[in-house]
Amino acid sequence: MKKLALSLATCAAVLLPIGAITLPTAAQAQPVVLWAKTPPPPPRAERVPPPRRGYVWAPGHYETRGNRYVWVRGEYVRARPGYAYRSPEWRERDGRWEYSRGRWDRDGDGVPNRNDRRPDNPRRN
Template identity: 45%
Template structure:
C-alpha cells in the first residue's frame, strides 16, 4: 500500500510540473492539399477593441472541402505577434499555415508607453 501511495504522489507531482510548460507551447498546424481555396470573402473589420487584435477569416480545410472560418478577436499578448492563416502554392500543392501567436516584437505596443517595471520583464 505504501508503494502505491508513493507512486501516486510521484505521478501527481510530475504531472503538475509538466502542465505549465505544455500550456505555453506553441502549436503549428499545416494542411497540404491539391485543391486551391476559393477567393477570400470580404469581412468588414469591426472598430478597434482595446487589448485585442482582429484576426481576419480564412478558408479552412475540413478534410473534404474548404469551409469559411469567420474572423474573430484575439486578446493581445505583449511580446508576441499574431501570424494570420494563409494558403501558399508550392509544386502543385496548396499549403495552409493556420498561423497563431509567435514570439516577436508587437508593433502595436510602444516602448515609450510601457508601464513601470514591464520593460525589464520583456513585456514592452
C-alpha cells in the same frame, strides 16, 4: 467475468502504444499544417468591427474540412504583449496547397521557434 477483464486488458495493451505514438505532447506541438490539391477560393470580404482594447483582429480564412473548403469568420483574439499575430495563410508548394494556422510570433521572423517562448501554449501565464 474473467473473459471480459482479459479482453479489456488485451484491448488496452493494443491501443495504448498506438495512442502513445500518434498523440503529440506539448513539447512536440507545432503549428497545424494542412494540405490540399486545389487552391482555396478567394477570401471573402468581411466587415471588421470597431477595434477593441487589448485585442487583435484575426481575419477570416478558408480551412479544409473533409474534401471541401469552409469559411471561418474573423474574430478578435486577446493580444499578447511582446508578440505579433501572424494570420492564417495558404501557400503553394510543389503543386499542392499548404495551410498554416494563425500563430503568435515573438521575434518577428514569422517562424515559430525557441525564441518565441511557446506562445501558443494555452496554459502559459
